[in-house]
Amino acid sequence: MHRITQSIEIKLPRKKVFAFLKDIETRLELNPFYKVYSFEKTTDGGIGVGTRFKIALLSDYGMSKYESEIVEFVENERIAIKDVNGRLMLTLTLKDMRGGTLLTHDEEFIIPEEIFHENEEANWPQWLNILKSLTLESIKFDDRKRQKKMEEITKNLRNNLRKWLNIIKERLETEGA
Numbered sequence: 001m002h003r004i005t006q007s008i009e010i011k012l013p014r015k016k017v018f019a020f021l022k023d024i025e026t027r028l029e030l031n032p033f034y035k036v037y038s039f040e041k042t043t044d045g046g047i048g049v050g051t052r053f054k055i056a057l058l059s060d061y062g063m064s065k066y067e068s069e070i071v072e073f074v075e076n077e078r079i080a081i082k083d084v085n086g087r088l089m090l091t092l093t094l095k096d097m098r099g100g101t102l103l104t105h106d107e108e109f110i111i112p113e114e115i116f117h118e119n120e121e122a123n124w125p126q127w128l129n130i131l132k133s134l135t136l137e138s139i140k141f142d143d144r145k146r147q148k149k150m151e152e153i154t155k156n157l158r159n160n161l162r163k164w165l166n167i168i169k170e171r172l173e174t175e176g177a
Helices: 013-019 024-029 113-117 124-134 136-175
Strands: 002-010 032-043 052-059 060-072 080-084 088-097 102-111
Touching: 002 136, 013 024, 013 080, 013 102, 013 136, 024 052, 060 088, 080 102, 102 136
Parallel strands: none
Antiparallel strands: 002 102, 032 052, 052 060, 060 080, 080 088, 088 102
């Protein structure tokens, strides 16, 4: 699992920030790094523990489809959402600060395996792929290449998260939630 955490100060009370955060679809739509392809609440009733959503997002890495469930919901304090397949755990935490609220976005995730193989050896004959996998040097090279790719993806996700949180902050402070 990989992890990124980012916090931002918003000059509004927790109650107003939380009201925005629990509108999951609107929050997702503010992310400039992917397009919400589809969003469906699949459980009846209001938002709380056990509420499920089917989500499809389109990004530079392709289409990502998953079902998520709210696993923790403490009004005006915390929302925790997990992918039902265990690939993602997101916790949004709110704390009072002088003049506003500190929003912390903490995310644990698995980078999908297919990202490491995009365009890589796509046209190689099968026997060459097998031979390559048998050499020690290629395994070491693949591990270094894989690690570098993971670091690059995590860095990009961290930067994107910071930009997304700034958009959320600007939206909330401008509109006063």
